[in-house]
Amino acid sequence: MNDINWDIETDVVVVGTGAAGSAAAATAASKGASVVMLEKASSAGGTTIKSGGQAWIPNNFALRSQGIVDAKADCLRFMA
Numbered sequence: 701m702n703d704i705n706w707d708i709e710t711d712v713v714v715v716g717t718g719a720a721g722s723a724a725a726a727t728a729a730s731k732g733a734s735v736v737m738l739e740k741a742s743s744a745g746g747t748t749i750k751s752g753g754q755a756w757i758p759n760n761f762a763l764r765s766q767g768i769v770d771a772k773a774d775c776l777r778f779m780a
Contacts, residue, residue, distance in 0.1 A: 718746025
């Protein structure tokens with residue numbers, strides 16, 4: 701593993717660059733805070749990249765009422 705030396709001072713550290721992290725960073729910056737965002741993946745976006753930015757409510761009542769199976773285990777595997 702590479703040795704990385706950090707020498708950064710900031711007001712806010714946001715871990716993750718998905719929708720929630722990006723919103724948090726934008727809000728903090730809009731209030732005058734200096735912000736650093738960290739992302740473990742090779743590209744920014746977190747699980748928002750997988751969703752394409754669409755809302756997904758797993759196993760919701762509308763799906764169930766139509767007999768569509770959206771199993772919790774499948775949801776958890778996808779989000780992992």
